[in-house]
Amino acid sequence: MAISVSQVSLYYQDQDAALRFWTDQVGFEVATDLPYGHDRWIEVAPPGGGVRLVLYKAAPDWPTLSSDKPNYVLFETDDLVKTHEELSARGVRFTMEPRQEGWGWSAVFTDPEGHLFHLGQKR
Template identity: 65%
Template sequence: MALGISQVMIYVEDQQRAVDFWTGKMGFKVTRDMPYGVDRWIEIEPPVGGARLVIHKAEPKWPALAQDRPNHVLFHADDIVKTHEELAARGVEFTQPPKQEPWGWSAVFKDDEGHLFHLGQR
């Protein structure tokens, strides 16, 4: 059996602000943007391909994501120090710059919605 991950949803307040962050600052590309009820179904793909992120409009009744720790989407880079420098130069805010941990290199960045994401090194 071949099994993989095709998409991961990120729930946001402002879909366009999220698209602008992920495409403009992170270098992702929009692969699908279409009407979805009163909102949009937006899929974005990382520069190296792989699983896509779905930028989904959060419902007001949904609980807010924790703002004090990274969420459940983890990213990786081949060279975390170089990636950190490039992303920071594009305006990505890092709450934790790259540092060596017992398990490997680790950094944490924030999107324009205030969500925290982990960045590791392969």
């Protein structure tokens, strides 16, 4: 049996702001943007494909993110320092600057609604 991850859902109050962040600042591409009930079904993916992020519209009564329980999605890049420079130049805010760990390079960035994302370097 082969199982793989195809999508990760991220919940947003403002889908348009989330879409701008992932496309304009991070550089992902729109894979799907269709009506979905009263909202939209939006998927973005890294250029060339990969796991898609679903930018799902959160219901008004859903709980907001808690700073003591971060939700990480882990990304990796060939050159973390260079990617950090490029993303920072596009306005992506890092909560942890790149640093060398025992297992490799690591950094953490955030989106406009406070989701945290880990960025590591391929080994």
